[in-house]
Amino acid sequence: EVQLVESGGGLVQPGGSLRLSCAASGFTFSSYWMHWVRQAPGKGLVWVSRINSDGSSTSYADSVKGRFTISRDNAKNTLYLQMNSLRAEDTAVYYCARDAGCSSTSCYYGTFDYWGQGTLVTVSS
Amino acid sequence: DIQMTQSPSSLSASVGDRVTITCRASQSISSYLNWYQQKPGKAPKLLIYAASSLQSGVPSRFSGSGSGTDFTLTISSLQPEDFATYYCQQSYSTPWFTFGPGTKVDIK
Numbered sequence: 001e002v003q004l005v006e007s008g009g010g011l012v013q014p015g016g017s018l019r020l021s022c023a024a025s026g027f028t029f030s031s032y033w034m035h036w037v038r039q040a041p042g043k044g045l046v047w048v049s050r051i052n053s054d055g056s057s058t059s060y061a062d063s064v065k066g067r068f069t070i071s072r073d074n075a076k077n078t079l080y081l082q083m084n085s086l087r088a089e090d091t092a093v094y095y096c097a098r099d100a101g102c103s104s105t106s107c108y109y110g111t112f113d114y115w116g117q118g119t120l121v122t123v124s125s
Numbered sequence: 126d127i128q129m130t131q132s133p134s135s136l137s138a139s140v141g142d143r144v145t146i147t148c149r150a151s152q153s154i155s156s157y158l159n160w161y162q163q164k165p166g167k168a169p170k171l172l173i174y175a176a177s178s179l180q181s182g183v184p185s186r187f188s189g190s191g192s193g194t195d196f197t198l199t200i201s202s203l204q205p206e207d208f209a210t211y212y213c214q215q216s217y218s219t220p221w222f223t224f225g226p227g228t229k230v231d232i233k
Contacts, residue, residue, distance in 0.1 A: 035222075037169075044212065044224055044225075044226050044227045045161075045163075045169060045212055045214070045224040045227075046224065047221070047222045047223065047224070050220045059220040059221070061221070095168055095169070100171075100174065106175070108174055108175060108216070109216065109219055109220075110157070110159075110214075110215075110216025110217075110219055110220065110222045111159050111171065111174045111175075111216050112159070112161075112169070112171060112214075113171050113174075113180070114171075115168035115169055115170070116168060117167075117168055118168055
């Protein structure tokens, strides 16, 4: 069974830092792209960042570029999101999500087939 | 950037109703369109991928159609567990994926 479990959320002051983790199990973690998606309270879903399977390629939404860093440790089956220079508008539940990738016949990059339960990040003084 | 819109933003329906939600992209995205269901306090769940393919384990009352810029999600007979918010998402513009604003389905 695929499981994704986020941790590391909490209350942080504006300008502060936080590192989120996502522990993966039930699949070959090193074979899949992974993503972070966030959801501000009462709002919709927003894609934040993506990392490819070996960690050599990353992408970010403009709103977090230069402040957030996505990384992974395939030996530990863990995805990370280092968040620096946090702002009030970064307050959200952060989800890690697995990318569906390719089947034997087709590729579905950018399709999020499994999600963690989310971890809440609150940026406030 | 590709913008996604959904209509309606909310709807009230009864158990057994046929429900249709529309999603529109600001430019052609071929069939790179996914649908998710989210219940309060829970993570989103993938329902439909590639516009019309049903994710494993999802009931067959859910179906998707469309290509280009216009897409629909249909629930053929609404069940109590289907009351939730539904999001469309484009996966055409890799890796800058965007979601629609959501459609909340509640009980009439």
